[in-house]
Amino acid sequence: SAVISQKPSRDICQRGTSLTIQCQVDSQVTMMFWYRQQPGQSLTLIATANQGSEATYESGFVIDKFPISRPNLTFSTLTVSNMSPEDSSIYLCSVITPGQYGYTFGSGTRLTVV
């Protein structure tokens, strides 16, 4: 299965600032997704990162707050904009590769907003 490198692994940020999280995959993937996992909770899908076009956002998530880029088949970024303490979560990248049944998840970025 694909190997995902997600950076940074953790960060502490000031409220009002923005953080960009990178997801690099070692092979071309069919689909890429971004999830959020708030403390003690399950994962919530933020959006599907579409290559060469705007991401598809789930209900409750908007592009102005979580802009996403996917310039090619192996790389995507998620930006958390104008952060508040409520944005403190783990953010995970997920991919599916051709011929694979299961999704592969990155190890996540643990974000703390102070």
Added chain:
Amino acid sequence: DAKTTQPNSMESNEEEPVHLPCNHSTISGTDYIHWYRQLPSQGPEYVIHGLTSNVNNRMASLAIAEDRKSSTLILHRATLRDAAVYYCILRDDKIIFGKGTRLHILP
């Protein structure tokens, strides 16, 4: 999205089999049943999936009811490393996670 229902938590003794149930009464004919697990401080990992027939792989077995309205993930011999949150998911083009079952393994 079709929903699944799982117990919030379960306990099992080490080296004993574990049966994790999942109800999905609104499943459609084309929905695959997927199981993922999330070990502490890690991202979820794929465990197994099936459509109608029971499935086995190196990690687990999946038993699917004849009417497909429920399924059971079977860990044949649980170890402490199997302590995790287990998610039963009906696969569409994207994965929507429910709350899952937190499995505790007792030494």
